[in-house]
Amino acid sequence: MNRHFSIPKNFEDSISAALASYKLTLQDSKTLAKHVLTLSDYFIQNPEGMTPWHESSAQIAYLCYYLPLNAARLRAITIEGEKRGFFDGLEEVIDFGAGLATASLCLAESQKLQYTLIETASEPQKLIETYFKDFTAREWIRTFSAARLKNPRKTLALFSYSLTELADLPDWAYQCEALMIAEPSTQQDGRKLLQLRQKLLEKGYHVWAPCTHEGACPLLTQSKNDWCHDRIHFDAPPWFQKMEEQLPMKNRTLTMSYLLMRKTKPAAIKAARVVGDTLKEKGKDRQMICQSPEREFLAWMHKAGIQQEIPRGVLIEMPEDLQKVSNELRVKSEIKIL
Template sequence: MNRSFSIPQPLEESIAAALAQYKLTLNDSKVLAKHVLALSDFFISKPDGQTPWNETFAQVAYLVYYLPLNSARLRAVITEGAKRGFFDGLEEVIDFGAGLATASLTLAENQNFNYSLIERSSEPQKLIENFFPNFKAKQWSRAYGKEHSANPKKTLALFSYSLTELTDLPEWAYQCEAIMIAEPSTQQDGRKLLQLRQKLIDKGYYAWAPCTHQSACPLLTQSKHDWCHDRIHFEAPVWFQKMEEQLPMKNRTLTTSYLLMRKTKPAEIKAARIVGDPLKEKGKDRQMVCEGPEREFLAWMHKTGLQQEIPRGVLVKLPADLKKVANELRVQSPVEIYE
């Protein structure tokens, strides 16, 4: 099973149409790469600086590089939520720190909600309305930290790469029925999400994904270094690959740390999630798996002749004949992918 995500044709067409405003096409790989490098260099030199949305290089780099990559990450998170019915019954979305609304644009591909976007900078609103005229936001706001929903019981609070510099969610978010968070897959941001997960559970929320249980997170309670993050494969179109050939950054796989939480309890599933990449060791292969409060690894002993590589982030059904040795669940029969 290969968890792959590409750029949907409607999004690709919108990107091409927006580029035409700069007299560029998707085939201008060297020029596009030059703009991407300029924005990358800006982030490196000014890590705490605000994105220069008024600059052409930032606008083009967003369109051809950051939007496709972040949208693929978010599409994976949204797909996991949709499988479990996470978005059922919701009507409103509040996108906090929306930037150029990548999260809302991606969610709107398959979810018909009313979108309210909160962003301190005024420039992103103009750009989104120009680049993506078919996306209609209910409202834009530059006010952070206030209540923004008339009916929080039907509202999703959406945070995409906007919590990195915050110590906590804004207070109004805790009134919302659902919370979706996607952040960089760094150790610092990942472990911050583990702590936030427990705080949300203490406030009456239930974990829908990536967790399959409501117990304490073993990566938080039994490790000082681990953090939870997902990995997907990015099926880049030819134009993206040609642009990427001019860049030092390669993106065959993408990672993100995420949480989907609701005040409504999810339907119980008898499944565990693979939360680690394959580890090749002497005499065995291992992958970290999460099904409860214990930090555990599935282990395929070479002497049994069994061998599997399960994509990180996939739900699996654990065989009944697993043999537990210390923190290993030794596989005696094939592990089944949960559909």
């Protein structure tokens, strides 16, 4: 299964054009890295602070660093949704806390929908309208209310790295047919998202991804520490790798936590999802999976002579010959990745 994602060529061209307005190129790796470190330090010192969009340094950092990384993450989520038909029948997107509109830009690559972006800062709108000319938003607005919803049954409420700043979804979002939520893969944000999943189920929503079931989440109910997150490989272009050489942060793989939910029920999926990395233990290897409210692990016993390491986040077909021992499902034949 392809778990490798890169920056779309048109994104790269737009980033290059935008950087030229600051008299920079993609090859100015040391200068670009300096701006990234400045913004990173700001967020470390001000974890609850608003993005300083009025500063050109922050704009440069978002363009050359955060936009490429988040674009890879969001493209992976979008593709997973497309596989399951999640976007079928939708016509409008309300992108809350849009920032540089990364989520809408990625979604618009394949989904021809009407996009409304909610963002209080004016600088992101100017950058997008000037340099990302392939994307057209119906409107950019500072606030949104339920009264502005034209057709909730065909509307997707989109939250990309913006829910972390809120105690709950805004009221209007619960009226929308569909919700697409992407959050940082931290323990705090990940577990908060699992709690929101349960609340949405109670309100009549159905999970389309990443879950394959609608029971209680075992990572939330049977553990105080676990949280659900996905991982992809990031195929960084040469200019990004050169910039990254000047940074303490390395991004060969990227993680994210997300939910795709709709009021419409999806088709049933006969599959389990791998939600853990391989654990090397005495006499066996284990990987946590999710297919029900039970906290379960696939187990490869070394004496059986079968070795397999499955990428986190993929769906797998469960063989009928698994031997269940406590919370382990012992593997007797190779697991098929869907």
